Amino acid sequence: MTSHERVRVKGIQIHRPVIYGNTAVLLTPEQRKLLTSPDHTHRWTVAVRSAASSDKSDQVGGADDITHFIKRVSFKLHETYPNPLRNVEKAPFEVTETGWGEFEIQIKITFVQEAGERTITLYHHLKLHPWTATGPDLVEAPPPDEAAKAGPVHSWQYDEVVFTDPYQNFLNTLTLHPPTSLPRTRRKPVPFHLSNNTLTALEASKGGTPEFNKEMEMEERARLERARQQVLAEREKILASNAKKERELEQLKKDLGD
Amino acid sequence: MAGASAADIRGILSLPENAAPGPSQMRKPPTKKPEGIPRELYALIGPSAPTMIAQPAKPRFKQKPNLGGGGSVRWEERPFKNPARTDGLVLKHWVKASVDPNEDYPFVKYNVKGPIYNYTSEEYVRLLEDSSWTKEETDYLFSLVKEFDSRFYVVSDRYDFPGGRPRSMEWHCQDLKDRYYSVCRKLVRSRPWSGDDASKAQLLSSLQFDKDREVTRKKYLDSLENRTPEETAEEEALYIELKRLEQTERRFKLEREELLRTLLGVESGLPGLPFEEEGPLGDPRKRKRIMEHDSATPPSASTPIQPRRVLPQMPQQSASSAQYDQLHCIFRPDPRMIVPSKSAHNIAYLRSGKMPYPKQSVAAKVTQVLTELDVQQTRLVMPTRENLLAYESLIEAATQLVEAKKVSDRLDQDIRVAKQRLGLRESAGETQERGEGSTQETVPMEQDEEDGGGQDGQRAGSVASSRSVKSRRTSQRRSLSVSSVDTMGAGRAQKRQKLS
Numbered sequence: 001m002t003s004h005e006r007v008r009v010k011g012i013q014i015h016r017p018v019i020y021g022n023t024a025v026l027l028t029p030e031q032r033k034l035l036t037s038p039d040h041t042h043r044w045t046v047a048v049r050s051a052a053s054s055d056k057s058d059q060v061g062g063a064d065d066i067t068h069f070i071k072r073v074s075f076k077l078h079e080t081y082p083n084p085l086r087n088v089e090k091a092p093f094e095v096t097e098t099g100w101g102e103f104e105i106q107i108k109i110t111f112v113q114e115a116g117e118r119t120i121t122l123y124h125h126l127k128l129h130p131w132t133a134t135g136p137d138l139v140e141a142p143p144p145d146e147a148a149k150a151g152p153v154h155s156w157q158y159d160e161v162v163f164t165d166p167y168q169n170f171l172n173t174l175t176l177h178p179p180t181s182l183p184r185t186r187r188k189p190v191p192f193h194l195s196n197n198t199l200t201a202l203e204a205s206k207g208g209t210p211e212f213n214k215e216m217e218m219e220e221r222a223r224l225e226r227a228r229q230q231v232l233a234e235r236e237k238i239l240a241s242n243a244k245k246e247r248e249l250e251q252l253k254k255d256l257g258d
Numbered sequence: 259m260a261g262a263s264a265a266d267i268r269g270i271l272s273l274p275e276n277a278a279p280g281p282s283q284m285r286k287p288p289t290k291k292p293e294g295i296p297r298e299l300y301a302l303i304g305p306s307a308p309t310m311i312a313q314p315a316k317p318r319f320k321q322k323p324n325l326g327g328g329g330s331v332r333w334e335e336r337p338f339k340n341p342a343r344t345d346g347l348v349l350k351h352w353v354k355a356s357v358d359p360n361e362d363y364p365f366v367k368y369n370v371k372g373p374i375y376n377y378t379s380e381e382y383v384r385l386l387e388d389s390s391w392t393k394e395e396t397d398y399l400f401s402l403v404k405e406f407d408s409r410f411y412v413v414s415d416r417y418d419f420p421g422g423r424p425r426s427m428e429w430h431c432q433d434l435k436d437r438y439y440s441v442c443r444k445l446v447r448s449r450p451w452s453g454d455d456a457s458k459a460q461l462l463s464s465l466q467f468d469k470d471r472e473v474t475r476k477k478y479l480d481s482l483e484n485r486t487p488e489e490t491a492e493e494e495a496l497y498i499e500l501k502r503l504e505q506t507e508r509r510f511k512l513e514r515e516e517l518l519r520t521l522l523g524v525e526s527g528l529p530g531l532p533f534e535e536e537g538p539l540g541d542p543r544k545r546k547r548i549m550e551h552d553s554a555t556p557p558s559a560s561t562p563i564q565p566r567r568v569l570p571q572m573p574q575q576s577a578s579s580a581q582y583d584q585l586h587c588i589f590r591p592d593p594r595m596i597v598p599s600k601s602a603h604n605i606a607y608l609r610s611g612k613m614p615y616p617k618q619s620v621a622a623k624v625t626q627v628l629t630e631l632d633v634q635q636t637r638l639v640m641p642t643r644e645n646l647l648a649y650e651s652l653i654e655a656a657t658q659l660v661e662a663k664k665v666s667d668r669l670d671q672d673i674r675v676a677k678q679r680l681g682l683r684e685s686a687g688e689t690q691e692r693g694e695g696s697t698q699e700t701v702p703m704e705q706d707e708e709d710g711g712g713q714d715g716q717r718a719g720s721v722a723s724s725r726s727v728k729s730r731r732t733s734q735r736r737s738l739s740v741s742s743v744d745t746m747g748a749g750r751a752q753k754r755q756k757l758s
Contacts, residue, residue: 008603013589015609015643117606158640160587160609178585195634217640224648227631228655235659238666245669252676256683 005169017051019061021156024128040098042128047094052180053211063180076106127155131192183213342369439467610641614650623660
């Protein structure tokens with residue numbers, strides 16, 4: 001490694017889209033009998049993957065290899081699991097377990113040596129039970145037999161790992177592996193997210209393995225923009241009424257003779 | 259303080275002592291103090307110095323060797339025969355008389371002849387044919403090698419084969435060696451070998467000769483020897499310069515590293531210390547960018563080298579480089595927008611970790627506004643750069659809204675106070691009811707201030723308040739339903755603390 005390669009390329013930010021989260025399947029009574037702990041009701045997989053989904057496999061994300069910038073992912077499971085700290089040093093960065101309860105999983109991502117970056121920590125709430133829209137359109141959680149029919153539960157968070165002023169050699173490595181861009185339009189169900197917990201979104205997430213797409217980003221931006229317009233309109237109204245009130249107040253003060 | 263004498267100490271310890279008590283001993287001339295012991299110390303320990311003190315005795319030298327000093331050696335001039343000679347010449351030399359006169363000449367053992375290789379004509383025809391050598395010339399070469407005992411410089415000097423092709427003078431010697439050794443190798447290989455394979459291989463390797471390599475080696479040596487003094491001096495100067503530069507760079511690096519460590523600690527992003535210069539030479543990519551920029555704009559407008567205070571113009575991105583950046587998810591922030599941070603390097607982060615937050619003073623009310631709009635404050639579905647910007651402007655707008663509301667609330671209060679005062683002033687001539695009404699109003703007014711205007715009746719017509727009813731309804735529901743929202747929020751709060 002020459003000293004030239006250890007120069008930081010100033011003034012740029014380079015990011016890699018990743019997703020983290022879990023997929024959970026309800027076990028049948030027969031499957032449960034085979035387990036060492038038959039009280040476990042679900043089999044789940046928690047993972048860190050590239051955001052784009054591959055056409056070849058039926059999983060959320062994971063189209064690209066991410067080992068060129070991620071060296072290790074540590075998953076800290078609930079203490080009741082044997083050996084709760086699971087270090088995964090090679091792709092795929094995932095842990096599959098069975099269980100009966102939801103809990104918070106601490107995920108630590110360690111980058112490759114040449115990145116010269118510190119470990120980052122994130123949290124994922126393990127999701128086993130089907131989503132319910134908690135927004136304005138309340139939907140009650142379906143009974144277990146119906147939940148089994150609905151298929152696996154997916155809970156995934158899109159995120160972007162941002163490297164600022166990367167080292168030249170690390171930048172070279174990154175540009176050697178451009179990420180697959182997300183599909184422009186919806187091809188598969190849309191991953192459900194609590195920040196968009198409408199009935200429509202819930203319906204859109206049903207019917208198979210979801211996939212992240214660009215439309216989701218556009219949709220969210222539009223939603224934020226709509227909210228902003230609403231806020232601005234409200235503000236305009238208040239400002240107008242404030243003006244009226246000021247005039248009223250002035251009138252009153254005049255009346256008081258101040 | 260006077261030092262106590264050895265006798266005093268002996269007296270105190272009531273040691274039996276040959277000498278008389280102190281004063282008398284003082285008078286007696288003390289035994290001579292040995293060299294190398296301080297006077298005070300000697301006064302304490304007395305003449306019976308412990309053995310630990312080095313006794314400066316007369317140094318004992320090694321005994322002088324007896325170089326036959328006693329009697330002188332007799333030398334004799336004797337005749338001797340050198341068995342290496344064939345002519346039986348007798349010469350004389352001086353030897354010690356003690357040497358046995360019948361002993362062989364001692365230098366015979368150094369007269370060793372290398373193995374001489376000979377070949378028959380049949381062998382020559384079968385193995386040793388070479389287009390550039392005749393048998394006669396090869397024979398001549400072998401005879402010379404034999405005569406001069408493989409001293410090839412002599413051989414090449416004396417070499418005078420009549421009718422031999424003119425050989426280049428320079429590499430004559432190498433040519434001869436090449437021919438001789440190649441013949442020898444072939445002979446060794448073809449002849450039956452009595453010893454083991456290892457010794458044969460060893461012999462073959464000793465006969466190895468690579469003419470080309472030898473020629474190259476000699477050429478190198480020649481060029482090395484033929485350097486002019488100026489060239490040598492220049493080479494030396496360059497070498498010293500290189501060493502000096504290396505040293506300077508190393509020192510500079512160390513100092514910089516030290517400084518960064520001291521100032522920033524872990525935040526400095528060490529190790530793998532970046533070594534870079536400011537300015538247009540720093541980054542080849544940037545330099546190229548600036549050059550592109552140069553060609554695109556008139557030279558007067560371009561500003562690749564500028565005083566640092568002046569903001570450089572943002573280079574226009576070409577379409578292809580924008581495409582490249584998009585493919586590789588590269589973003590080049592406007593240098594004017596970069597807030598100089600204390601740390602040398604911004605560490606890698608998750609985009610979602612940089613969610614903007616409302617100002618502390620209005621945070622609670624902004625949260626309320628966002629909740630009314632069904633916007634989650636903890637996470638975005640797709641926390642991309644653009645979406646975070648959109649979110650940030652939403653927060654800004656909400657902050658402005660909250661501030662406008664605050665103004666509105668203050669105005670409301672002022673109006674009420676003014677009306678009240680007006681009412682009091684007019685109450686003299688007014689009915690009792692009016693007075694009661696105004697006194698009642700003062701109480702809820704104070705409550706309003708504490709409530710933060712959330713359930714303020716004055717805003718009955720507004721969208722926000724109509725939504726606030728709904729928000730209360732949903733928040734109740736959330737607390738009843740599965741706790742995933744709350745726990746996610748808690749996790750995020752934890753993370754926030756870590757990030758900050």
